[in-house]
Amino acid sequence: MAQHYIRVPFEDGVELELRAGDQVFLTGTIFTARDAAHKRMVEQLEKGEALPIDLTNQAIYYVGPTPAKPGAVIGSAGPTTSSRMDKYTPRLLQEGLKGMIGKGYRSKKVIDSIAENNAVYFAAIGGSGALLAQKIKSSELIAYEDLGTEAIRKIEVENFPCIVVNDHKGGDWYKESQANFKQS
Amino acid sequence: MKQITYEKIVEEVARLCQEANYDLGQDVIQAFEDSVKTETSEAGKSILNQLIDNANIATANRVPMCQDTGVSVFIVKLGQDCHITGGSLQDAINEGVRTGYEEGYLRYSIVDDPINRKNTGDNTPSVIHVELVEGEDLEIQMTAKGGGAENMSALKMLTPSDGLEGVKEFILNTVREAGPNACPPLVVGVGIGGNFESCAYLAKKSLFRPVGERHVQPDIAALEEEMIIEINKLGIGPQGMGGTTTALDIKIETAPCHIAALPVAVNLNCHASRHKHVRL
Ligand code: SF4
Numbered sequence: 001m002a003q004h005y006i007r008v009p010f011e012d013g014v015e016l017e018l019r020a021g022d023q024v025f026l027t028g029t030i031f032t033a034r035d036a037a038h039k040r041m042v043e044q045l046e047k048g049e050a051l052p053i054d055l056t057n058q059a060i061y062y063v064g065p066t067p068a069k070p071g072a073v074i075g076s077a078g079p080t081t082s083s084r085m086d087k088y089t090p091r092l093l094q095e096g097l098k099g100m101i102g103k104g105y106r107s108k109k110v111i112d113s114i115a116e117n118n119a120v121y122f123a124a125i126g127g128s129g130a131l132l133a134q135k136i137k138s139s140e141l142i143a144y145e146d147l148g149t150e151a152i153r154k155i156e157v158e159n160f161p162c163i164v165v166n167d168h169k170g171g172d173w174y175k176e177s178q179a180n181f182k183q184s
Numbered sequence: 185m186k187q188i189t190y191e192k193i194v195e196e197v198a199r200l201c202q203e204a205n206y207d208l209g210q211d212v213i214q215a216f217e218d219s220v221k222t223e224t225s226e227a228g229k230s231i232l233n234q235l236i237d238n239a240n241i242a243t244a245n246r247v248p249m250c251q252d253t254g255v256s257v258f259i260v261k262l263g264q265d266c267h268i269t270g271g272s273l274q275d276a277i278n279e280g281v282r283t284g285y286e287e288g289y290l291r292y293s294i295v296d297d298p299i300n301r302k303n304t305g306d307n308t309p310s311v312i313h314v315e316l317v318e319g320e321d322l323e324i325q326m327t328a329k330g331g332g333a334e335n336m337s338a339l340k341m342l343t344p345s346d347g348l349e350g351v352k353e354f355i356l357n358t359v360r361e362a363g364p365n366a367c368p369p370l371v372v373g374v375g376i377g378g379n380f381e382s383c384a385y386l387a388k389k390s391l392f393r394p395v396g397e398r399h400v401q402p403d404i405a406a407l408e409e410e411m412i413i414e415i416n417k418l419g420i421g422p423q424g425m426g427g428t429t430t431a432l433d434i435k436i437e438t439a440p441c442h443i444a445a446l447p448v449a450v451n452l453n454c455h456a457s458r459h460k461h462v463r464l
Contacts (some may be wrong), residue, residue: 017306046337064293065251066291067289068289069245075248075251075291077251078250078251080252081331083323103364103367104424105365120435123364125234125238126364127330127367127456128238128249130245148303174424174425176426177225177227177424178363178418178419180227181427184418
């Protein structure tokens with residue numbers, strides 16, 4: 001499994017080199033969004049309205065952080081379960097979204113949509129929010145402030161660790177890695 | 185008759201909420217350390233080590249180990265000779281949650297209505313189970329229960345002909361379907377028997393037992409031992425990235441039930457198994 005240190009938003013099609021099982025360290029800016037923000041973004045698109053953020057070549061991190069303590073950039077910030085975003089994901093991939101960071105299985109429809117749109121799905125370690133927060137260097141509220149922890153934030157990350165689960169070639173790391181250890 | 189004030193309960197509950205989220209129990213950390221030694225996947229070992237680091241950062245910096253600081257669930261054992269003064273037990277607990285979550289910079293994860301979904305802005309109401317017991321003590325057990333693992337939990341009304349085999353199969357299927365979504369390594373809580381609602385409560389209650397401790401009843405202890413081995417053969421591993429540590433432990437509780445029934449509930453807990461208690 002390869003290791004990559006890459007910049008986000010993705011440049012020069014670098015996301016196409018990523019394969020299931022690769023370890024990736026992301027540096028740059030990404031957006032946070034979870035259930036309520038996804039619902040609202042897709043509703044806006046359906047009404048023909050513009051999104052508050054440009055998703056081209058971007059990555060979305062599925063996270064609802066805890067409030068920042070005084071002097072801190074952000075509170076704990078680990079990934080939430082991605083499958084709750086499945087219903088909305090194909091539509092956002094059509095808007096140019098290239099990367100998603102979360103945890104857990106994706107639906108067949110999302111996996112196919114990842115392949116069609118040359119995108120990639122990463123998993124970060126669920127339940128390691130205190131550790132992952134240390135990789136976040138700044139956080140700025142961008143849209144949907146009324147959603148509280150579910151608002152869209154632009155965060156700056158440095159060597160944010162994650163693993164490629166689904167790549168654009170149809171690779172699926174959960175399936176492949178678990179098969180190696182299955183004894184029953 | 186012992187008197188316990190409303191204010192005292194508020195203060196203790198606020199403390200429990202923060203400690204549960206900042207300080208992972210030594211039983212869970214010990215289970216991580218033991219699993220690092222037995223895990224056969226290198227990636228799995230690395231994940232377990234990162235979970236130990238994460239717990240240490242949370243304790244040292246007084247920040248929550250996980251951003252999902254959960255539904256605050258309480259099991260209260262109220263001695264029948266204990267008198268609470270200055271307000272109701274329920275109000276005191278909710279006031280404690282409000283204070284603990286606000287002052288502890290914990291996330292508010294409760295919506296007021298399942299359909300309209302407006303955040304209540306203080307993590308209340310909490311879920312409170314009160315058991316009336318003998319004596320004059322008030323014991324409060326608290327857990328911060330995250331949504332990821334709770335969403336993958338399941339209950340099934342089996343019937344007697346399904347037998348123990350049916351129970352085992354249901355437990356394994358629930359863990360298999362949860363996979364990485366429930367943040368393994370898991371602590372699996374199982375209730376067998378009772379009726380529809382008491383079975384679910386048994387499963388939740390079982391999770392309050394310390395990780396690594398076996399049931400006092402030898403036949404249930406043996407079933408726990410057997411099922412932990414079976415679960416860890418599923419191959420899911422830490423975070424679903426493959427490995428032999430799918431669960432740190434399993435807890436099983438049983439209760440008498442109807443002649444026609446064999447209910448089974450599986451309440452999954454993630455590795456952020458956050459339980460604290462106080463006796464007043
Ligand atoms: S399942 Fe547990 S560890 Fe995972 S995100 Fe939810 S609360 Fe945190």
